[in-house]
Amino acid sequence: MPVNDPVVAEQTPAEDHTIDQCWDRYTEEEHQVWTTLYERQMKVLKGRAAPEHFKGLELLNLNDGGIPNFDRINEKLYKLTGWQVVAVHGLIPNDVFFDHLANRRFVAGRFIRDADKLDYLPEPDIFHDVFGHVPLLTLPTFADYMQAYGEGGYKAIKHDTIENLTRLYWYTVEFGLINTPEGRRIYGAGIVSSQSESRFCLEGRSPNRIHFDLERIMRTDYRYDDFQQTYFVIDSYEELMESTANVDFTPIYERIKNLPDIPAHKVLPTDKVYHEGTQEYARAGGLAKQVEWV
Numbered sequence: 103m104p105v106n107d108p109v110v111a112e113q114t115p116a117e118d119h120t121i122d123q124c125w126d127r128y129t130e131e132e133h134q135v136w137t138t139l140y141e142r143q144m145k146v147l148k149g150r151a152a153p154e155h156f157k158g159l160e161l162l163n164l165n166d167g168g169i170p171n172f173d174r175i176n177e178k179l180y181k182l183t184g185w186q187v188v189a190v191h192g193l194i195p196n197d198v199f200f201d202h203l204a205n206r207r208f209v210a211g212r213f214i215r216d217a218d219k220l221d222y223l224p225e226p227d228i229f230h231d232v233f234g235h236v237p238l239l240t241l242p243t244f245a246d247y248m249q250a251y252g253e254g255g256y257k258a259i260k261h262d263t264i265e266n267l268t269r270l271y272w273y274t275v276e277f278g279l280i281n282t283p284e285g286r287r288i289y290g291a292g293i294v295s296s297q298s299e300s301r302f303c304l305e306g307r308s309p310n311r312i313h314f315d316l317e318r319i320m321r322t323d324y325r326y327d328d329f330q331q332t333y334f335v336i337d338s339y340e341e342l343m344e345s346t347a348n349v350d351f352t353p354i355y356e357r358i359k360n361l362p363d364i365p366a367h368k369v370l371p372t373d374k375v376y377h378e379g380t381q382e383y384a385r386a387g388g389l390a391k392q393v394e395w396v
């Protein structure tokens with residue numbers, strides 16, 4: 103529970119962990135943080151984010167000043183792909199999270215980070231969730247992928263393979279890159295909502311950039327508190343959908359259960375490699391050492 107959000111503290115979440123956004127309770131400062139982050143991100147994402155992200159921002163009109171009202175977003179979003187944004191107080195249990203996604207409800211924190219801590223946050227705030235994740239939910243293929251992912255959660259719970267499925271989410275929904283005729287672009291929300299990682303993931307010498315490979319991704323570790331050491335690239339959202347939604351993961355879960363995890367920095371001989379990274383950033387200590395990367 104974020105300490106700086108008295109409104110959340112007052113509310114007792116419902117069974118499904120949802121709360122009211124209480125949009126009219128945001129302060130001027132909180133609205134200003136959104137606007138500052140929005141303008142800063144739009145500068146760094148120009149030429150770096152996937153065109154579908156910009157299209158989603160426009161369709162949902164997320165830049166008409168200050169923190170967006172979920173009711174306003176949902177009037178538009180529901181008509182486009184049947185998705186809605188619902189407010190939660192923070193991270194919620196896996197099964198509840200999967201259930202929301204399976205029912206086309208994207209859970210978003212209502213709190214926003216402090217003005218003096220624009221770059222680091224311990225858990226997803228409204229800027230990461232709404233600016234980062236929600237725009238792509240306007241794209242039918244990606245909207246379908248997110249719902250199928252949620253449905254896949256039930257199977258992963260049954261097989262005790264949530265970690266493998268979470269890695270798929272991590273390396274696509276959070277940190278995915280996509281090839282476009284104009285070059286490689288960002289679609290992952292974890293990058294889109296980060297000023298520094300938006301440059302690092304595309305232009306940094308340090309990280310690997312490898313083509314999407316489902317089984318390999320589900321075996322690959324990741325960093326949750328620093329830049330990724332490897333980014334996976336798809337050719338299209340349809341490729342992502344076809345490689346996952348219409349594939350029965352049961353045999354894959356059975357197979358990878360007996361295989362070792364792949365370290366986050368590793369490149370395999372079977373990988374389709376766009377760039378083999380130097381890993382100099384991680385080796386030098388990464389964010390912990392405030393390493394400047396090239």
Ligand SMILES: C[C@H](O)[C@H](O)[C@H]1CNc2nc(N)[nH]c(=O)c2N1
Pocket residue numbers: 190192193194195196199200209210211226264268
């Ligand atoms: C499914 C997987 O465990 C993943 O980490 C979930 C857990 N709970 C969550 N809860 C919230 N609010 N937002 C999230 O992105 C997630 N991710």
Ligand SMILES: N[C@@H](Cc1ccccc1)C(=O)O
Pocket residue numbers: 247250251253254255257258270346347348349350351352
């Ligand atoms: N097809 C996957 C479910 C899934 C769909 C889409 C994305 C991720 C997972 C399964 O059988 O478990």
Ligand SMILES: [Fe+2]
Pocket residue numbers: 226230231235276291292
């Ligand atoms: Fe996220």
